[in-house]
Amino acid sequence: MPALPDPQKAKPCVLVIDDDEAVGWAIARRLGSDFRVVAVGDPAVAVTVALQERPGIILCDINMPRMQGDEVAFALSQDPGTADIPLVYLTALVSPEEAPELAGVFGDHPAISKSASTEELREVITYFLGVED
Known part of the structure; x- marks a missing residue:
């Protein structure tokens, strides 16, 4: 009998790149069962993991050791397999109210505060995925 498809793989994938493992866990819990969250603690492997997982959106910490978010x-952006994946910066540097002030500071990528509400986080993700929440 052939194996059944994995229902987890059918969910939209969100790749979280953050050197703090707890951030990936927290985002996975906050997004509930609607998304498949893959967390990467080592930014140096982000491209490889993105090519394997094919996320619909990438949430990337700005301030990390060894390799910054930019x-x-x-x-x-240099790999054709990942260049078109929307990237949103995650930051603890500003409050949710201050995050809109970062528009354009990091190039074309928007930023969201790590302390943003679950609703705000879901809005950003569903917007870039083009899905209704």
Whole structure:
């Protein structure tokens, strides 16, 4: 008998790149069962994981050791397999109210505060995925 498809793989994938493992866990819990969250703690493997997982959106920390968020964004933009994946920066540097002030600061990529509400996080993700929440 052939194996049944994995229902997890049918969910939209959100790739979280953050050196703090707890951030990936927290986002996975906050997004509930509607999304498949893949967390990466080492930004140097982000392109490889993105090529394997084919996320619909990438949430990337800005301030990480060894490789900053803008370096990750640049590396992703250089690979044809990942260049078109929307990237949103995650930051603890500003409050949710201040996050809109970062528009344009990091190139074309928007930013969202790590302390944004679950509703705000879901709105950003569903917007870039083009799905209704």
